Amino acid sequence: MIAVSILKRLLMAAITLFGVAVIVFVLLRVVPGDPIAMMISPGASPESIAALRAQYGLDASLPVQFLVWLKAVVVGDFGTSISLRRNVLELLAERLPATLELAIVALLVAVVLGGAVAVLGTLLRRTPGEPVVDTVNGLCLAVPDFVWALALVLVLGVAFPVFPLSGRINPGVQVDFATPFYLIESLVTLRFKVFADVAAHMVMPVLALGLPLAAIITRVLKEALLEAMVQDYILLARLKGMSSLRLVLQEALRNAIGPTIALTGVQFTFLIGGTVIVERIFAYPGIGNMAIDAVINRDLPLIQGLVLVFGALFIVINLLVDMLVVAFNPRLRHG
Amino acid sequence: MTASLLSISGLSAVSDREGGMPILRDVSLSLERGEVRGLVGESGAGKSTIAKALLGILPRTVRVTGGTVQFEGRDLLTMPARELRDIMGAQISLIPQDPQTALNPGRRIEAQLTDGLRLRRGLSSREAHARALKLLEEVQIRDPQRVLHAFPHELSGGMRQRVLIAAAFALEPKLVVADEPTTALDVTVQKQILRLIRDMQKVHGTAVIFVTHDLGVVAQICDSVTLLYAGKVIEAGATADVLQNPKHAYTKALMAAGPRYDRPDAGLEPVPQAVFEQLRAEIGIR
Numbered sequence A: 001m002i003a004v005s006i007l008k009r010l011l012m013a014a015i016t017l018f019g020v021a022v023i024v025f026v027l028l029r030v031v032p033g034d035p036i037a038m039m040i041s042p043g044a045s046p047e048s049i050a051a052l053r054a055q056y057g058l059d060a061s062l063p064v065q066f067l068v069w070l071k072a073v074v075v076g077d078f079g080t081s082i083s084l085r086r087n088v089l090e091l092l093a094e095r096l097p098a099t100l101e102l103a104i105v106a107l108l109v110a111v112v113l114g115g116a117v118a119v120l121g122t123l124l125r126r127t128p129g130e131p132v133v134d135t136v137n138g139l140c141l142a143v144p145d146f147v148w149a150l151a152l153v154l155v156l157g158v159a160f161p162v163f164p165l166s167g168r169i170n171p172g173v174q175v176d177f178a179t180p181f182y183l184i185e186s187l188v189t190l191r192f193k194v195f196a197d198v199a200a201h202m203v204m205p206v207l208a209l210g211l212p213l214a215a216i217i218t219r220v221l222k223e224a225l226l227e228a229m230v231q232d233y234i235l236l237a238r239l240k241g242m243s244s245l246r247l248v249l250q251e252a253l254r255n256a257i258g259p260t261i262a263l264t265g266v267q268f269t270f271l272i273g274g275t276v277i278v279e280r281i282f283a284y285p286g287i288g289n290m291a292i293d294a295v296i297n298r299d300l301p302l303i304q305g306l307v308l309v310f311g312a313l314f315i316v317i318n319l320l321v322d323m324l325v326v327a328f329n330p331r332l333r334h335g
Numbered sequence B: 001m002t003a004s005l006l007s008i009s010g011l012s013a014v015s016d017r018e019g020g021m022p023i024l025r026d027v028s029l030s031l032e033r034g035e036v037r038g039l040v041g042e043s044g045a046g047k048s049t050i051a052k053a054l055l056g057i058l059p060r061t062v063r064v065t066g067g068t069v070q071f072e073g074r075d076l077l078t079m080p081a082r083e084l085r086d087i088m089g090a091q092i093s094l095i096p097q098d099p100q101t102a103l104n105p106g107r108r109i110e111a112q113l114t115d116g117l118r119l120r121r122g123l124s125s126r127e128a129h130a131r132a133l134k135l136l137e138e139v140q141i142r143d144p145q146r147v148l149h150a151f152p153h154e155l156s157g158g159m160r161q162r163v164l165i166a167a168a169f170a171l172e173p174k175l176v177v178a179d180e181p182t183t184a185l186d187v188t189v190q191k192q193i194l195r196l197i198r199d200m201q202k203v204h205g206t207a208v209i210f211v212t213h214d215l216g217v218v219a220q221i222c223d224s225v226t227l228l229y230a231g232k233v234i235e236a237g238a239t240a241d242v243l244q245n246p247k248h249a250y251t252k253a254l255m256a257a258g259p260r261y262d263r264p265d266a267g268l269e270p271v272p273q274a275v276f277e278q279l280r281a282e283i284g285i286r
């Protein structure tokens, strides 16, 4: 049963990715803009332009181009970036970890912060504290990630320069990394000074990405918690001598958390989309930042590779979310 | 002469939700150790409000305007919250109306049944497990090991109510409040559950406040009965006395109306309009 449904999901995932690839491939070639025109010097001869076209396979018909590309991708060859003149897969492997670290830390911050405020708001229900929590949360909810980014730059970068404004690591920090996962690697190899530097660079982009998600989590989770808190089983548990905090965490949370997990999954994919602009603002060397350059340069192979990576990320996230929802619901767990 | 286990006197309450409308009007009743008292009245008569007052869980919108609720000589209404918490659940417990919503859908039966034992009695998980098994056997659950391991949705309504009865008796309370514990169940299961509550009550010597719509149920399991209308005690006494020799016209009309007077359509003769007019005149509602 489970094997069949997993197989089904994988098949669906492959079809989705294929569809995404087709759409992006066609769109990129239909919209105006010529990658070759971006890379040649003004006085280039028509012959040399044609030679470049042929070199990147852009002279063939659209279906042929697609099939050539697809055949290569299937065996792991994503081609060569036109603007950076490097293997696309290598570029992605370098940059994706930076974005993954950023997005996952932002997610963790959002879950912890959003969850804690939701529990606080639930404990404060029907007290003067509740409207305070709701109002602050409502404000956070209304502010999008890039506005957070700009506000953070002004406050923590310029007015009170506490955190570094850009990049992933201080260029003065001389370290060799064995992997592109700087944060994790510096932590597990116990190089705490390096870790602190990498973490400091992440603070502002993480907050910009995480705060809006935290506000959404607070709102949805608090509502579900309040709904759970008026159930009879809470009343009975209270009669059994449980403290209010314990009632929320042990009795209400497990029944309230389902919708929050599902929504957090969807919102996490939006957060990853948000890395494009936030990485740009903080000059953070992830795939989001790279995507903007790739589009500006009409770097077709790189854009296609990036889109596939984003697509695959979204699919994996959705799969994980569905599994989590089942894991947290005993009714689903038992068939 | 020892004091009654429970003695409610002159209890009055109003609803702040409905603009200060009286919910309880000078209600008095008392309960001896091991006594089963039926609390009867139509919907809105104030039965659940009395039950909630006993458990210290009155909604904020219900305001007590007078009277006392003495449990073993101490007034629950003025007791400090800490002491009240120690009594609730341990000395006074609840069998809820709807077994569907009274068990946490996300926790196994064992966890829910042993909360009180672990938190209140300081039992280890192993001791609590053994005690929970005993309790489930006592409420005649056939496969107690399996039930302990189950989630609520894996049990029938009757099974769940048995679990809740076991939980209500787990800490050997002196008083169990049962608020319409069978209305959510099938008719066939209702009888078994009634008998079970009666048996448990006898074995443990526990006093019970039994809230119901059904005079037939009262006749079956209650030693005494208090009949309410619009928050006012209309008639009270030993079950046999009240049922064989009802004094008030309302009581008589109810008995004529048949087993489920709250559903006049299902009864034999509906309560005559004149009786309601008499009641309202007595209580003083227009």
Ligand SMILES: Nc1ncnc2c1ncn2[C@@H]1O[C@H](COP(=O)(O)OP(=O)(O)OP(=O)(O)O)[C@@H](O)[C@H]1O
Pocket (backbone or CB within 6 Å): B015, B016, B017, B018, B023, B041, B042, B043, B044, B045, B046, B047, B048, B049, B050, B059, B061, B062
């Ligand atoms: N949370 C509340 N706040 C204010 N008034 C309430 C509240 N709950 C109930 N009441 C009022 O108290 C009165 C008595 O309600 P109660 O629930 O005690 O009746 P009941 O006898 O248990 O009825 P039922 O048989 O329907 O359960 C009703 O008029 C109701 O409107």
Ligand SMILES: [Mg+2]
Pocket (backbone or CB within 6 Å): B047, B048, B049, B179
């Ligand atoms: Mg009621």
